[in-house]
Amino acid sequence: MKKLLLFAALVFVLVSTAYAEELSLIVNKEKGEIIIPAEVNGKYFVTPTKHALSYYKGGNGPKSIMRALVSEIDYYNALAELGAIPGDNIKAEDMKAKSSAEGKSTEGDKLSAFVTWEGSNGEIPLDDVVVSEVANGGKVRPIDLRFSGNFEFAKRSRPGCFICLDSCSAGISTNAAWPTGALNNREVSFHGNSKVLPPDGTRVNVIVRLVK
Amino acid sequence: MLACLYNSLMFSMLISVLLFQNTWLEMRINIGCVFFTLVFFLFIIQVFNRNLRKICGTFSFAVFSFIASYMGIYFILGIDRLKIIPASIIRDGIMQNNIPFAYINYAMIAITFAGLSAVFFTRKK
Numbered sequence: 001m002k003k004l005l006l007f008a009a010l011v012f013v014l015v016s017t018a019y020a021e022e023l024s025l026i027v028n029k030e031k032g033e034i035i036i037p038a039e040v041n042g043k044y045f046v047t048p049t050k051h052a053l054s055y056y057k058g059g060n061g062p063k064s065i066m067r068a069l070v071s072e073i074d075y076y077n078a079l080a081e082l083g084a085i086p087g088d089n090i091k092a093e094d095m096k097a098k099s100s101a102e103g104k105s106t107e108g109d110k111l112s113a114f115v116t117w118e119g120s121n122g123e124i125p126l127d128d129v130v131v132s133e134v135a136n137g138g139k140v141r142p143i144d145l146r147f148s149g150n151f152e153f154a155k156r157s158r159p160g161c162f163i164c165l166d167s168c169s170a171g172i173s174t175n176a177a178w179p180t181g182a183l184n185n186r187e188v189s190f191h192g193n194s195k196v197l198p199p200d201g202t203r204v205n206v207i208v209r210l211v212k
Numbered sequence: 213m214l215a216c217l218y219n220s221l222m223f224s225m226l227i228s229v230l231l232f233q234n235t236w237l238e239m240r241i242n243i244g245c246v247f248f249t250l251v252f253f254l255f256i257i258q259v260f261n262r263n264l265r266k267i268c269g270t271f272s273f274a275v276f277s278f279i280a281s282y283m284g285i286y287f288i289l290g291i292d293r294l295k296i297i298p299a300s301i302i303r304d305g306i307m308q309n310n311i312p313f314a315y316i317n318y319a320m321i322a323i324t325f326a327g328l329s330a331v332f333f334t335r336k337k
Contacts, residue, residue, distance in 0.1 A: 042313060
């Protein structure tokens with residue numbers, strides 16, 4: 001029995017440490033781009049979420065279409081290094097808006113995001129890997145990614161949010177196309193596109209560029 | 213005792229899947245942790261309540277909990293989500309997000325049938 005328990009403990013330790021591989025961001029100042037290593041989370045092919053990319057150790061790490069393998073703090077610093085200016089205009093109370101009409105859109109420098117993986121046909125735009133379902137047959141809005149900032153909140157609460165799919169007070173970069181309150185009012189929902197993204201667990205790179 | 217544990221596993225998964233359907237809740241709490249907490253409490257309730265133990269601690273009730281849970285989960289999720297959601301609940305609960313869903317599904321099927329067999333072979337005659 002003791003041997004069995006010891007073996008089980010050993011297996012648990014091995015499985016736990018197998019995920020401990022920490023990678024690093026690649027910042028290319030000339031191209032104005034950041035490459036973020038991540039993994040696909042197949043759970044959000046069939047379940048709605050507001051998170052496109054979150055640090056796997058952060059509070060929202062398991063609640064995101066892709067799990068970033070690097071910290072969101074590094075991401076903020078990398079964007080600042082590229083010279084991007086954060087919006088920092090969404091506060092926690094703005095998140096209580098009951099509809100998008102009452103809500104506020106994030107500000108900050110414009111960004112664009114793409115995903116690549118082994119076998120992908122070039123850089124796939126974030127718009128193609130995320131499915132937006134707009135209520136009452138409304139028009140799908142292209143993702144308008146901004147450097148929202150929110151550094152103090154990210155540092156204090158560690159939600160791990162890199163890219164939120166609506167305007168948010170927690171994400172480093174969030175989507176200005178959908179103001180706060182849109183999700184509370186169920187005006188839109190998002191999930192990963194299983195027809196475009198590779199299977200669950202696949203290593204991908206998320207490329208974020210500063211749009212000049 | 214084994215039947216009580218089996219029932220706890222089955223009904224905890226059914227309740228967790230029901231909770232998972234609420235997006236607000238799913239975005240804010242770890243349903244996987246809720247699953248393991250439910251297993252613990254449902255087991256304790258069945259074991260320490262003599263009347264409940266008499267009803268739930270039988271092979272026939274274990275069969276009922278198996279059928280009721282699997283049918284319930286199937287009707288809530290449908291076939292495509294059935295392959296992902298229960299496995300993702302377990303994966304979040306054990307906080308090992310790199311384990312493929314297929315492995316967890318195989319383990320769940322094995323536990324379901326091995327558990328039912330164990331309840332059958334250890335029943336009081």
